[in-house]
Amino acid sequence: MNAPHAPLLFSTRNGEIMLGGTAVSQLAARLGTPFYAYDASLIHSRVAELRAVLPSSIQLHYAIKANPYPPLLRDLADLVDGGDIASSGELAAALQAGFKPQTISFAGPGKRDAELEAALQAGITVNLESAGELERLHTLGQRLGIRPRIALRINPDFELKGAGMRMGGGTKPFGIDSEQAPGILHKIKRMELDFQGLHIFSGSQSLNSEAIMQAHKAALLLAHDLLNASGLTCPHINIGGGLGIPYFPGEQRLDPAPIGTHLQQCLEEHSVRLSGTKLILELGRYLVGEAGIYVTRVVDRKTSRGETFLICDGGMHHHLALSGNLGQVIRKNYPVYIADQADTAATEIVNIHGPLCTPLDILGHKIALPRAKVGDLIVVTQSGAYGSSASPVNFLSHPRPAEVLLPASCCAD
Ligand SMILES: Cc1ncc(COP(=O)(O)O)c(C=O)c1O
Known part of the structure; x- marks a missing residue:
């Protein structure tokens, strides 16, 4: 019924989403959740691809507000x-x-x-x-x-x-x-x-x-x-x-x-x-937006009048755009995945929310995901631009998200 999102830019290994050669779960173990991770190699390729098609005299400037x-x-x-x-x-x-x-x-x-x-x-x-x-x-x-x-x-x-x-x-x-x-x-x-x-x-x-x-x-x-x-x-x-x-x-x-x-x-x-x-x-976003992910952990799973809710430790205080409150007139879902993609057979329709006491704190509304349990990691792609720096990070005094740049040469584990 819904058109699909553009294909995932990140690779998977043993069913898990990888970034810069590192599995999302490894990053979560190192940084704690929630966090932003950026893959420098994707930024380098984006700049190189662009330079390859632009006249060589064009100067490329980065709008720092993006990230x-x-x-x-x-x-x-x-x-x-x-x-x-x-x-x-x-x-x-x-x-x-x-x-x-x-x-x-x-x-x-x-x-x-x-x-x-x-x-x-x-x-x-x-x-x-x-x-x-x-x-x-x-x-x-x-x-x-x-x-x-x-x-x-x-x-x-x-x-x-x-x-x-x-x-x-x-x-x-x-x-x-x-x-x-x-x-x-x-x-x-x-x-x-x-x-x-x-x-x-x-x-x-x-x-x-x-x-x-x-x-x-x-x-x-x-x-x-x-x-x-x-x-x-x-x-x-x-x-x-x-x-x-x-x-x-x-x-x-x-x-x-x-x-x-x-x-x-x-x-x-x-x-x-x-x-x-x-x-x-x-x-701004064209250079860095697709190179970043936001990762949050499912803290609670509940039902309300027949609908399933996944409540996460991250939300609109870290990622306002994801919640639809940064300029969207009608909220649409960002691409959201479970980090461990191994078992995608049993999908369900869920609402994903953050920990804030406002109904605006939406990470996904009626979205199809493989069945997620408490402790699972939720990955939001297209999050390299206008993330934590464009969000109300002080709201409710939750900790700020960690951030990491995975260097272009990175091939951990
Ligand atoms: C003056 C100016 N330059 C650059 C940008 C970056 O836009 P984008 O991240 O969409 O490339 C903006 C965005 O608002 C802007 O106001």
Whole structure:
């Protein structure tokens, strides 16, 4: 009756789900439950696959908000060309992980003066979100004797169609409306700031390559027009990203090859105006989302008016998106498995819940699973992005989940 989830990316051995060569039960014995585990080899392959289809001049930036776990960040610092941060906390994490300041850009509304000052001192690019932010940064730069390195974030007059999250188009708290941009660019020119480029992020979590290509094309046209009108040149145009991963039944993995071919065509079309300008793709979940799992243990099994409930030691306080409370309008089930896949014959329909005293703490609703008993491990895949860092981890004062990155060379046991 339900469409299946995209096939499991992880291997199994003796019927058990493996990650980076280690069985989930071994990880649970080492870390306790609940925990997140990330497989670096899957992240490396994802970056390599993407680079293989993208024009070689495209710069790949990692949106650190997707997963700021320090070992994972250190790994990515060597794999990608730069990082996008959204706070001074992420700035510290990025610098500590080894991202070079000149490759870091800072987007996000509501940057406080202390954050702008930290950005100036570190020498990173500030993606300006408003005219007010431009004035504050300029004044701070003059006071500190530092020439601000800036890019202008544009709220375009289009959106990424079908995106899970629309970040551009219409009225938005992000960026400067494209029709206001010429005036601001004029001001930037007068202020003699270190102009690094434009940032046009129209949306995220799209599995529709056609829609992504349309958004990239529209972003480039807009950038082209704005630069032409202002007479400014710049080293970078960040055209956003938007590449999604399949979370829910029936969703298919995105094929990045046509997106790469299309970007090559765009580069050729705009070669005169863009000579000396590099395009940046800014991606979060596409690079890390499928490389991570969340694991929780069944603590209790009960029935309520004919329905079976598995109650686990982890839940929405660690993984808000899994519970459906991070932007879903109608909740859908993430892919959920029992770690030990050996006996899949006797499946049953269960509700999986966490330990919080709220009906929102749902891990799976009416989901078919092999019969699970107390002590069994539940594995949630597609959990490498927007996991613990996007969850209310202080709610009910439960312990935070453990996290581990399994190195690319890892082949334990
Ligand atoms: C400015 C910006 N860049 C990058 C991202 C990352 O999006 P995703 O993880 O879907 O690639 C986001 C997500 O909200 C964003 O707001």
